Structure formats: C-alpha cells, structure tokens
Amino acid sequence: MLEVKGLTKRFGGNVAVKSVDYSVQQGKINAIIGPNGAGKSTFFNLITGVHEPTEGTIIYKNEEITRQPANVIAKLGVARTFQSTHLFEMSTVKDNVIVGHRLRTKSNLFDSIFRTRRLKEEEQQCIAKAEESLDFVGLSHVSDQLVTNISQEEKKRVAFALALATDPEIVFLDEPTAGVNPDETDEMAKLIQKMADKGLTICLIEHKMPMIMQLAHHIMVLNYGEKIAEGTPAEIQKNEEVIKAYLGGTVSA
Amino acid sequence: MELLMQQLFNGLTIGSVYALVALGLTLVYGILHIPNFAHGALYMVGGYITLIMMTEAGLHYILAMVVSICVVGLLSVLMERLVFYPLRHSPPIQDKVAAIGILLFLEALAQFIWGADYRQMSTPFGQVVEVFGLTLTLQRILIVFAAIAVMILLYWFLKKTFTGRTIIAMAQNREGAQLVGINTHKVAILTFFIAGALAAIGASLTSPINLVFPGMGHLVILKAFVIIIIGGMGSIPGAILGGYILGFTESLGATYLSADYKDIIAFVLLILILSIKPQGIFSKGGV
C-alpha cells in the first residue's frame, strides 16, 4: 500500500535516516520503534511530506509521492497526528475539527462572500464529518467545550478526530500516548484498535513497549537512522540486535 | 580618490555606530528570540540623556555618556522584567506587539518631555585634524576608536569571563543552559543591560554629528535588523561585520548612486536577501 525504498535524509552532515526500505501492511497496525534519536519522527516527516528526502522513493498506491508537499499527500488519503496537539485553545472542540474536512471541499473566496449553495452544502458536510469523527473517538459530550478546558488525553483524541475528518486510508500516529497516564493509554490503544477494525491502515511511533507488543501486527525497529529489524512482535522480542540496541534492556519490558 | 577615501572613512564611522546598535539587538535575539522593536527607542533615549546631562546638569560629554549608559541599561532591564519576562511563553506575535507598544510610549514620552524639535549636541572633540591628507573631525575619529574599543571589551567579556560565557551558552541552547545550572533570569537581565548600554553608547557617539530628536531611532533600528539578518540572527561577529558592510555601502551609495535613496539601500538589500533565503543567510540548513 505504502512503500519506501532507500529512504535517506541528511541534515547538514548528519544522517537522520539511512537508506531504509519499508512497506506498510494494509489494514494492519504497523509500529515503528527505536531508541531516542533513532530517526523515527524524521521517517514520519519524510513520508508525510514535511521534509523532502535526500534520496530514495516513496510510493503510495502505485503513485510516487516522494517530493510531493504535505498538503498534496494528505489529499491522497494519508493523515497524521503530531506529538504535540496544536489545537486552537480558545475555540470549541467541534470548531477545531470542522476544518479537518476542508481538503475534500471546493468552496473558494467567492463562495464564502456570496454564501453560495455549494458553500452551505460543504459546510454542512464538514460539520457532519466533524461530529462523526468526534463520535468515533468518543468525544461527542465535549464537542461544545473550549479546547482549553478539556484534558490532555481528550486533546489527543481531538487530534485523532482531526486526522479522521480528512477521510484517510492510512493514518500515521506520532507517539499517540505521550503525556497520557497508564489507564488512559489503554483507552487510547482501544481507540487505535477500533480505527484498524474500521479498515484503516495504521502506522505509529511509540515508546510504550507493552502496548506496542499487544497492539501491533508488524514492527520495524530503527536505530541511528537504520532499519535493524522487522517482523511480528514475537520475532522482535527475540531479536538479538534489537535487544542490544536497547542497551541490554529487554524489549518486552 | 580623496572623495573615495573620505567616503570610506564616513562609512567606517556610520558602520561603527550600526555595529554597536546591531550588537545589542543580536544579543537580545540570541538569548530570548525576541526581535526587540523597542531597541531603537532605547537608542533615542540614550541620545537624549547624554544631551540633557550636558545642557541641564552641565556634565562633561564623557560623563554624560556614562550616566546615559547606566540609565538606558536600567531602562532596558526594566523592559525585560516588566514586559518580556511575563510574555516568555506567549506566541511570538505578542512579543512583537508588546515591543512596539514600548517603542510608541518611549517616543511619545521623549516628545512630551523634550519636545519634537531637532536638537544639536555639542562635543568637546569638535576640532578638525588632517590625517593622511584627509580632513576629519576629532569626533568622527572618536566614534571609530571608541566603538572598536567597546567591541573588543565586549568580545573579551563574552569569551573570557565566566558570566560572559554563560550568555554565549544560553544563546546557543536555552534548555541546556538551564540544565547545567545557569541562572537564566540573571543572564537575561545582564544581556538586556548590555544591549541598552550599547544603544546608549552608539547614540551618544553619533549625536554630535547627527541630531537628537524623538524619531532618531527609527531608521537606525530598522537598519540594525537588516544587519543582524545579514549577519545571522544572534551572531556577534555577524553583527559587527554586517554593521560595517552596511556603513560602507551606504556612504558609497550616497556619493555614487543617489543621496536621496541611500536609506533605501539597506531595506532593498534585506528584501533581496530574504526573498532568496527566507530564513536569513546563515540559517541552519535542512529543517
């Protein structure tokens, strides 16, 4: 579904990602793990178009997207979340999510000024999409609250809802449970599972090993920008090199 | 040839003042990442304090300058404590607006207290001397040497003293500096003091050959911004070099291109640079 070949990114003299070959398995939960500074976030940023790769190709549904800007990639059905949530705190949850469906609409300035039928229809469509996404992530009850008044975990869910509102086929989640307590982590894991059950392809970066080992179908391990292992959770847990990379710490933690 | 030499020397004088002002701006930017639009107002207040100390209190030019350095330095610190410190976690647009608020206030205040007229500052160094066949006023020579002395002193302070090195460390990495136990408040206060002092020195040195008036900081501060963008935001050698480059370009441009449009040179330069390299010349590539 999404495939990268020889993906490399250099910042000045530093190699952040070094000729990685990888393919995301459709309809599965794919995880990317690795020690701090292993290049996981950079890897995400390359695929989602935030950074341009130095070398390599990215192919999504038989189409090369290597040097496409982020907004074009999003339109193709690739959504993502960020480690920090970037929501507008002084606005309601729903208002924050409505813009998520903007990429599927065509209204322009002219439509806005003259409030054409197209604008009205598309606005309804965006609102409906926002409500649907908020309902899916379990936030219908706070949709009229200001973002500043909801909890950190709820903000994470809003970010998920935003990603879902873009009508994606594949969702990249950058540390979805960072800054979330253990109980809530379980809830987030359930939500991710629910997204996969709905038929979405998931690819996530995580640090919380127990959660990953339970949740993921397929794991890739990055270390110093290089892929050192790939496989099912069981295979990864047994992999010598992975254990070494984690400095003797057991991967199953 | 003589005209060229004369203009080169003029460039050296103007460049020295630009460098001093730009240094203060770049230090503050390095530490707090604030483009301090109020820096030009500090420069203006510096000019006025020196002038007033001379005319009202009858102090010697040099003494008046010392008073000015202290007053403006403290004013700068006050600004940091009362305005920029409370805004340290706010979105960047707020710093800028706050700085503009201070700028507007200080200008109105200067006009209220000292009036809107252009005022001349006398100098004990008004004599004309001949050096290598060039006719120069002692004041211009003083500007060049004093500015260079101040820069050397600043450089020595930043490189050789512990306190100075903490400023550099913090400019390079704020969180890191906090981790190794640097008192970031103290460093910020000190940096603002130095920035204010440099502005006061620059203004006091140049006022006898220019004029003192409430809007005297406008062009200087804007040019200082141009300089630190050319030289790299936060870079100290960049500010010095940029100051002199702009000084020379302007004085040569005024002679050989157009005196009317010499002030445009800096801005056109900046617009060209940022249009081609939106993150400045010495931005760290990649990200």
Place this chain on the structure above:
Amino acid sequence: MNVLTNKKVIISLLIVLGIVFPFIIPNLYYLHIMTLAFIWTIAVYGLNLLAGYTGYLSLAHGGFFAIGAYVIGILTVKLEMGFWLSFLLAPLVTMFIGLIIGLFALRTKEHFFAIYTLCVGYIIYLVIDKWEGLTGGVRGLIGIPLPEAIGPITFQSPTAQYYLAFFIFLLVVAVIYRIVHSLTGRTFIAIRNSEDLALSLGISTKRNKLLAFVLSTFFAGLAGAMYAGFIRFIGPEIAYTTITFDLLTYMIVGGIGTFAGPIVGTFLIVIISQNLQFLQDYRMLIFGPLLTLLIIFSPRGIVGFIQMQLYQRKRKKQESLAYKNREEETNAGG
C-alpha cells in the same frame, strides 16, 4: 436569551445609530471624526484578517493604505480620470502590488515576516516621499475631486460623505463576516494555529496565506482610497509607520483575531483621542502602555476579554444546573 446579549438586537441598534447619527449630533466636526473612524476600521479589518486570523503580523499595512490613497490621487489629479473609476482601480492596484510583494514576503515567517514587511513599509514611504514626479514628494497631491453624483445622489455635503463611508463600511463588515465565518476563514485560523498541522490536513498554506495577504492589502487600499477621496489632500506622512502602528493599536485594543475587535478598538480610541485633544501628539503616552499591558493581560483585547467572561458565566450556569439536576436525581432516588 437576554435582550442585551442578543447579537441581532445589538447589530440592528448599531446600524440604526449609524443612520440617525447625523440627525442626533448635527455637528460637522463629529461627523468628520465618525467618517474617518469608518475608514480606519476598514483598514483595521484588513490587518486583522492577516494578523488576527492568519497569524502573520504585517507592518507594511500603512504603506498599502498609502498606495490606495496615492493611486486614486495620481489617477484623478495627474491623469484627470473620473473619481469612481479611480476609486474602483485603487484597491485593485493595491491588491496587485500586494500580490507581488506577498509572493516573496510570505516565504518568510514570524519575526522575519514582521521585519520584512516593516522594510517594505519603509520603502513604500521613501518612494512616495522621494519620487516627486509621480507623487508630488513632500508637497503631496492636492485637489482630489469629489465623487461624481450617482443619479440624484450627490456627495458634496459632509452628511452625504458620511453616509457613503457608512455604506461602504457596512458592506465591508458584511463581507468580512462572511469570510471569517466560512470555510475560508476556518482555513485561515487553521494556518494561524499551526502551519504544519494545516498542511497535514491537506490545506495549501501557500495559497491561503497569499489569499489572506492580498485580501488584507485590498482593504488597506480601499480604506486609503476612501481617505484620499474624503480628505482630498494626501502627503507622504500617510505612508509612515505611524499609520501602521495606529492601525495595530486599534486592532490590539479591540481584540486581535476577534470579529468585533476592529470596530470596538477603532471607535474607542478615535473617540477617546478626540476628547483628549490636548493629548493629540502624546496619545501614545496612554495607548503605548495600553497596548503592552493588554497584550500581557488580555491578548485578545477588549472583545476577547468580554467573550471570555460571557463564556465563563455560561459555563458556570451550566455547571450549577447540572449540579442541581444531579442533586434532584439523588433526592428522588433516595
């Protein structure tokens, strides 16, 4: 709903007030001030669209205001074109210049953008000041004609000019309202929050930022053209940073990124300034610190502050209501 907080009631009252103002206060001087306030508000709306909603603080806004004023000035005085055609062309030319500058300026971000636009503003000022052949230099342009009569409507009297400004003002407010409260406005706000997030949501930040920039210069140019047509004399000082900073002050005091902010800020400050005539040259003694204090304590200005108070009151009411309901339930259960 409380009558006083009902938006429709307030808006209708304000429009009626605007219409009857010349009859209640038949003082030419106040009429003049009000007309100017309408014009300034339009310029502030332009600034707010870009700085408030899209997050790009342009310090060239006074420059674009001046371009609008000078385009109509040059067209009518130097080329002797008719008023209305020139009036139509002025904002369009400003917008076109804005488009070209925006293409480059918007490659920069945050501080760089502010400094870049400040420089653009200065260049506009210097060009207007020095290019005597075109702009009349420091002497400025004198004798901009009155608008020609449209059918039976003439624009000779100050009252007629007041109504003209008021009419355009209402039109602008309506257009801005629609832009801000539409998908276009939501797109701008998304960019202000986080450009990375907006991009990841499939929004072309480049195109939308340019749109916001060009729109903001359009309104600046429109306001400038209205100013020139109303005052009928323009000099280079209208391009100076003072105008930019005045507009910025109106916007911040009213509330950056709020819909009512530009009206509240502009009218408040213009009216206060008129009542403190002795302050004229020193008004920044008050408004400078006000600007700084507001940005520290109420970053979204007066309107943002009121909105927050209203919201909190509503929330408290809801909470106490929910509390009461729970109590009743437990009582009923027990």
